[in-house]
Amino acid sequence: MKRAFAGAALGVLAFDGIAVASDLPVKARLAPAYDWSGFYLGAHVGYGGAQLGANSNPLPAQGVFLPPTSTGIIGGYQGGYSRQFNNNLVLGLEVDATFISPADTARIGNEPYHTTFDYFATARGRVGYAMGTWLPYATVGFAWGKTKLNVLDADGNIFSTAQKDHVGWTVGAGVETAIGGNWTAKLEYNYIDLSRQTYGLTAFGLPNVDVDPKIHAVKLGMNYRFNDMPSWMPATPIARRVTLPEPTDWNVHVQTTLIGSGYPSFRSPYEGANSLQGSKQFRETFTTTAFLGWRLWDGGEFYFNPELAQGFGFNGTLGVAGFPNGEAQKAGGSYPKIRPQRYMFRQTFGLGGEQEDVPDAPNQLAGKRDVDRITLTVGRFSVGDFFDGNAYAKDPRADFxxxxxxxxxxxxxxxxxxxxxxxxxxxxxxKDWALRAGVFQVPSQPNSDILTFKSGGAVVEFEERHQIFDRPGKVRVGAFINRGNTGSYRGALAIAATDPLLEINDVMASIRRPRDKYGFYLNGEQEIADEIGLFGRASWNDGQNEILSFTDIDRSMSGGLSIKGGRWGRAADTIGIGGAINGLSAAHRDFLAAGGNGLLIGDGRLNYGTERILETFYAYAIDKNFTFTADYQLIVNPAYNADRGPVSIFSGRLHGEF
Incomplete structure (x- = not known):
């Protein structure tokens, strides 16, 4: 009895010790619990596949490094709320929307029709068990989506489209873990079963098609959890709420940009296949990009940028060589499409000596690096990420x-x-200069979405940094050459002249073979006063063969002025005003005058004049994350045609960075 009493007393003392310890500051606890309660927003990327039913002819979507499927690479958004109880049970509700990849054009057959997804979405309950910073869970709920069937002509072009809505259910499982700060990461599998819908094709002489989607999706996502609970929600005991340290070896940034552009009717006496239509028009584009970075080891970094893009430029991004919307991709869509725009490895070799601070930024991890260094980057990226930079005119999401x-x-x-x-x-x-060179894949032919290893492009750039009256400036000089599968302007004109029945664009397509295009550019920027900078560019290419990738310009000069708003108490605002003059080689203009089409332009005939552009904008900082920009552009001789225009273009841009 004495031993029993003594044991009980020790137990009481031990329990009391725990009670006393619970009154200490949270930092004194050896293993604090992570609380999963609260709201969250996030995004996901992954890979999926689906069965759409017999004879549905699913359109193959890009899988990048994985096989193409009916969905390919997938991505989208999610948001929800979770509540953790004292027994570690976690209940929640999550809503998500998922979009698929663009079509894998290299694998499209000659079927008379194709079916594909516009999107699919779910609203699900989640049941999990909290294991500290880990949360395994199961999920079940409702699902819905939209499919599309495109009927094709003999040349494979779409001439009729129909869409159907589907509803159904979903079930899945996953695991989520806290990774630093307010961020969590999750891996999740979903099976989605949507209802059958029938597309009637008898009007096209085809049998009806039953589309019955059954989707398998594996998603890797990240969520940002909001610790502050609204007043109408029950509070979580503060002793359980834990904030993990901010990460130092990885980072996450997000941008989103919405641009709406329109113009009133303008003079347009005739129009061709690639003309900017003369009647008034309004178009919008929308992008959301995640910038994910990991430090692999000292000097070694990996970056991944999945991006959702939706919308179109005017006329499907046609009609002007100096196109007015830098976000208008030539791969537009009515619904967002997901692409892994960048995946790149970077290794920096320090050469010793003076060091500089590296701030945290998209595709840039915070830290220090040697000023004298060699950097190697390999992977997928934009050439403009490294070449032809300019502090005042480089980012269509923020400036011109x-x-x-x-x-x-x-x-x-x-x-x-x-x-x-x-x-x-x-x-x-x-410290005062840099030398950089790059080699890249080129498209398989003009305006192609297929990059090939059979030929390539190269560029070398020298950058000089200087001070003029203690004001910083830079000059960049670049030389480039591309070898691609293109046709010769003079060659096409010569063949077409032998037979008036030949169509010059058919002739051009028939004479494509590996050919070179080379040229040069000069790029300068100079601060001239506090918060005021000048910039200018001049560029030239030989203009003998077709444009392969960018736009129908053989000579260009541009320049302007950028003014920050500190002078009128709006330090984060920016005013920009600038202009550009674009021109063509004689061979290029003769080809267009004969009815030829370029990448973006082609009116069927041409009264040549240089394309002249005036642009001015005011970027108003709403807060530290969002900026609204009002932009005006006047384009004289659009597509180098003095018979058409001028056209005034008005745009509004909402840009957010996180």
Missing amino acids: MNWAMWASAAYDFPADLPGFTRGGVLELNR
């Missing part, structure tokens, strides 16, 4: 929007339809 303003427009930089390529860049950086 016109293609001829944010780039050396006569540089036909290698790219697929959204503007990205695969390759490698090597840079030697010194």
